[in-house]
Amino acid sequence: MGLDEEALDYHRTDPPGKIEISTTKPTNTQRDLSLAYSPGVAAPCMAIHEDETDAYTYTAKGNLVGVVSNGSAVLGLGDIGAQASKPVMEGKGVLFKRFADIDVFDIELDEADPDRFADAVKMMEPTFGGVNLEDIKAPECFTIEERLREEMDIPVFHDDQHGTAIISGAALVNAADIAGKELADLEIVFSGAGASALATARFYVSLGAKKENITMCDSSGIITRARAEAGDVNEYKREFARDVPPGDLADAMAGADVFVGLSIGGIVSQEMVRSMGDNPIIFAMANPDPEIGYHEAKEAREDDVIMATGRSDYPNQVNNVLGFPFIFRGALDVRATEINEEMKVACARALADLAREDVPDAVVKAYGDDPLQFGPDYIIPKPVDPRVLFRVAPAVAAAAADSGAARIDVDIDAYEEELEARLGKSREMMRVVLNKAKSDPKRVALAEGENEKMIRAAYQLREQGIADPVLIGEEDRIKRTAANLGLDFEPEVADPDDGDYEGYADHLHELRKRKGITRTEAGELVRRDTNYFGSVMVERGDADAFLTGLSHHYPSALRPPLQVIGTAPDADYAAGVYMLTFKNRVIFVADATVNQAPDADVLAEVTKQTGKLARRFNVEPRAALLSYSNFGSVDNEGTRKPRDAARLLQEDPEVDFPVDGEMQADTAVVEEILEGTYGFSELDQPANVLVFPNLESGNIGYKLLQRLGGAEAIGPMLVGMDKPVHVLQRGDEVKDIVNLAGVAVVDAQKD
Numbered sequence: 001m002g003l004d005e006e007a008l009d010y011h012r013t014d015p016p017g018k019i020e021i022s023t024t025k026p027t028n029t030q031r032d033l034s035l036a037y038s039p040g041v042a043a044p045c046m047a048i049h050e051d052e053t054d055a056y057t058y059t060a061k062g063n064l065v066g067v068v069s070n071g072s073a074v075l076g077l078g079d080i081g082a083q084a085s086k087p088v089m090e091g092k093g094v095l096f097k098r099f100a101d102i103d104v105f106d107i108e109l110d111e112a113d114p115d116r117f118a119d120a121v122k123m124m125e126p127t128f129g130g131v132n133l134e135d136i137k138a139p140e141c142f143t144i145e146e147r148l149r150e151e152m153d154i155p156v157f158h159d160d161q162h163g164t165a166i167i168s169g170a171a172l173v174n175a176a177d178i179a180g181k182e183l184a185d186l187e188i189v190f191s192g193a194g195a196s197a198l199a200t201a202r203f204y205v206s207l208g209a210k211k212e213n214i215t216m217c218d219s220s221g222i223i224t225r226a227r228a229e230a231g232d233v234n235e236y237k238r239e240f241a242r243d244v245p246p247g248d249l250a251d252a253m254a255g256a257d258v259f260v261g262l263s264i265g266g267i268v269s270q271e272m273v274r275s276m277g278d279n280p281i282i283f284a285m286a287n288p289d290p291e292i293g294y295h296e297a298k299e300a301r302e303d304d305v306i307m308a309t310g311r312s313d314y315p316n317q318v319n320n321v322l323g324f325p326f327i328f329r330g331a332l333d334v335r336a337t338e339i340n341e342e343m344k345v346a347c348a349r350a351l352a353d354l355a356r357e358d359v360p361d362a363v364v365k366a367y368g369d370d371p372l373q374f375g376p377d378y379i380i381p382k383p384v385d386p387r388v389l390f391r392v393a394p395a396v397a398a399a400a401a402d403s404g405a406a407r408i409d410v411d412i413d414a415y416e417e418e419l420e421a422r423l424g425k426s427r428e429m430m431r432v433v434l435n436k437a438k439s440d441p442k443r444v445a446l447a448e449g450e451n452e453k454m455i456r457a458a459y460q461l462r463e464q465g466i467a468d469p470v471l472i473g474e475e476d477r478i479k480r481t482a483a484n485l486g487l488d489f490e491p492e493v494a495d496p497d498d499g500d501y502e503g504y505a506d507h508l509h510e511l512r513k514r515k516g517i518t519r520t521e522a523g524e525l526v527r528r529d530t531n532y533f534g535s536v537m538v539e540r541g542d543a544d545a546f547l548t549g550l551s552h553h554y555p556s557a558l559r560p561p562l563q564v565i566g567t568a569p570d571a572d573y574a575a576g577v578y579m580l581t582f583k584n585r586v587i588f589v590a591d592a593t594v595n596q597a598p599d600a601d602v603l604a605e606v607t608k609q610t611g612k613l614a615r616r617f618n619v620e621p622r623a624a625l626l627s628y629s630n631f632g633s634v635d636n637e638g639t640r641k642p643r644d645a646a647r648l649l650q651e652d653p654e655v656d657f658p659v660d661g662e663m664q665a666d667t668a669v670v671e672e673i674l675e676g677t678y679g680f681s682e683l684d685q686p687a688n689v690l691v692f693p694n695l696e697s698g699n700i701g702y703k704l705l706q707r708l709g710g711a712e713a714i715g716p717m718l719v720g721m722d723k724p725v726h727v728l729q730r731g732d733e734v735k736d737i738v739n740l741a742g743v744a745v746v747d748a749q750k751d
Contacts, residue, residue: 265289330396625661
């Protein structure tokens, strides 16, 4: 199946199109419907009638953007008309929702007259929190946007003009830095003088470039002052008319520092590239074929070119999706009256800064596992990088406030946490723990310290103030790897081969001498096995917590901490717990990693420890001991274990949270079943701590919830240990290491 047919099939699959409307409030009962519509809507209607700003309180206006087009300049397709542009506008809505959780109505207006088009958009102002103009041809797009910005009191943004300007502007900031040049000194040549090119040139000036250093070329050559005076260019191009001799694009590029292509493919030759100045910057952004191919440009200058295109199959894609969702997110959340130049510059600067940071594993994997590190081949972030939301939207919101465009004040620190919650409950829950960790960071020993992921995690832990990481491994190798990764920090290293750690061997021998380990063997284990070294380090108090398991089987990674550190005084067993987060729900699942066939005492202890863990996430536990029966409906050895565990917990004066069982899984989590059939239960709300009867069912259960139920899983978190220890899953990402380190720090704080 060819791409065209595949795309047609994608769009026509039932239901047709790419978007739908879903409800955000309950609509299951007559009471719900009476609140949602008549007579309930009267109250919010009258409240808004008295104060129109209450529309942001009682309706979806504050999170709703209108994507409006007449289809007169659809990218790559031209003037195809309003109706034919609808798939593009729906697609724009998908991007708004996917990247910034913004709802969209796409509006296609069959109107070519710019004044009538602007009138129609203006009349829709009560509906939307902002308007994204899309695919409108020049010069009409200029007059439409200018008029609507003046006459409307909500943000109006023509992405075709400003999106490329902002994203390529971020790339220009970093490219100039890599090339060792100042923005004010750059000689910049534009190929193309349409809406996007003109807006981009203006924006570069806002960033610090000099207008007198910009040469713009259209299909007739360099836009000179002589051409402008002769009436050969329109009023918009005239802005960049330069007092230079006439010539073509090749003449303009000779000696230039920067080429910006927003025209047509294949018009730049290798010879033209060779004529440019030292370390040239080339942004060939015509789609689908750039003005010069990526490899051709690189070959022309023996790879001293810093190159960006509009294509995803080459480095440094200038993609507007890095801008508009997050610009609107920040603008909507402060109820901005406009998207002004200060907000656009803030977006570009935030993107430029983000490109200099360590890149998450998930982003690297999405792009074929090729290294992504700040440099000539990585000057702007990737669109799938979730951090873009947390960097750009707050920067835009702050700029709106500073420039007077914001109508409400936002605490930027709290705002960043709200944005994280938009990307999933797990981020919201982890933020609780990480904030606790930052309040009193502890020393966390990291086994397998020579591993790149561990080094990158140590860097993030230090940078974010979550912990004081100690990498266990060969010091020279660790520092060399950190330098190669471009991580600007001096890692703290515990090198078993280059330090006075004989006391560690003595300590291990003392602990295990009656378990078959000689003093010589203890010395070898400390020097050669970072799991033993780290365990002794924590046991002796040289570190507060320990993480391991990144490249080991779970049992082999867990064995040394159990042997050296052991369980807590009030616990005889350790257990592995996963936190599963759904859209509006959090559940802790135990035991999923350690105890194969627990008896009632073990189940009771696991429940107590899991309840304590839930409270570290500010969750009040409600525990259910699970089985395949409900409260004695089946009586055998298997069902008696969770039933007896529930009884032990209910009789335990130290247990101050509701717990019941045995019960089936749906009884535990469905309120209607719990209250309707089993109103006598100790649980007056659905359980958020689920304790499975054995390891087999626990492991199966959490994986089904994760894979089929759409839950995000954090863990496994080890509970019941005497000192904070957590065992990673093999292949975990850097963010998983950072998250578990945060949990470990909070564990250590309570000691």
